[in-house]
Amino acid sequence: MPKVRVLAFARLRELLGESREVALAEGATLRDLWSSLLAAEPRLQGLESGMRFACNQRLCADERTLHEGDEIALLPPFGGG
Amino acid sequence: MPKVRVLAFARLRELLGESREVALAEGATLRDLWSSLLAAEPRLQGLESGMRFACNQRLCADERTLHEGDEIALLPPFGGG
Amino acid sequence: MFEIVEAPIDPQAVEAAVRAPACGGIVSFSGVVRESADDGRAVSGLRYEAHAAMARASFAEIADEIRRTMPEVRLAIVHRIGELAVGEIAVVVVAAAPHRADAFAAARYAIDELKERAPIWKEERYRDGARLWIENRCGEMKP
């Protein structure tokens, strides 16, 4: 059961808090992580539009398998500048 | 005999000084002014290349007739910035 | 200098970080909180947040890209986060180069790319009490 640290920003932070630890099934992917967050917080529905994931501070595809200690950042569309 | 004030800059200032009064024949043009300056200071020869005249702080053509009290600026090619 | 800061930005200090005796042109861009939104609504202030480590890395990456085509350019980017009032500076980008064309091109590229790929978020706060997360890119048109 890998445990990962999930960081959330902007709209997503408002629903999930800044940081939480999530335990996942062995071999779980980012897509699975999102499903489990969605199950716990239904108001996330729809917010995946334009959202990207970063694993250990690099953008990655949602098929990526997660490992113990990964830092997963949920990145809504950017608004800097 | 109109008298004009001649301002010179950069290379031209080095030869003519910053400012001098010049008396001209009635009806004299900028071209005539240049000729009289050239007669007084032969080292001006060649420096008219790229030079422009301003009368009373506006660029003007060298056929322009001069009038008493005109401020004539001799403007070598610019180098600002 | 690639930073995410909470305190007000001093543009002079950012500029000082890139000045060099070989650089004759310095172009600075400051992004300032405007009094009204694009739709005209009166703004009371902004709140920015960032994934600071990723944002700094994206700034350095943008600088690397610029140096690939303009090796003499020196770049600094500082973005502020937290609550900002109208008139306060949110971001400063400074590019120094031997000649002005590169300094302009680099500063423009840096701020455009920052908006596209730095993980920074902006919440507009309106005088009427409403709030809105602003996204830099419109969704792509679907056929």
Place this chain on the structure above:
Amino acid sequence: MFEIVEAPIDPQAVEAAVRAPACGGIVSFSGVVRESADDGRAVSGLRYEAHAAMARASFAEIADEIRRTMPEVRLAIVHRIGELAVGEIAVVVVAAAPHRADAFAAARYAIDELKERAPIWKEERYRDGARLWIENRCGEMKP
């Protein structure tokens, strides 16, 4: 603010002159004395002179032209004259606009036009003691 000055330029003060609550983008260009000339010769400093009244008028004219196509742009230009050492600022152009594209375009236009038509002259002084009046435009090619 359109000025010819003899004292060192404070870029912050120039920027302050154009800031406005409607302007979200500010682009500043500073032209700085470089340590070497275009041909590589070591420079000890520059000396600028200007027809100050005509130069100020040319700055204001450039600003008028910009406002014809970008009415919301606020522009300031300050050029220093006299003797400048390497690293000192010779000219500051600042453009403020609601959005950055106009601020960049205006600042770039202003410095390009200034070089072309402001009656300002620059003498480069080299470490070897030589001096040279520098012209911004090469003579036009004759057929």
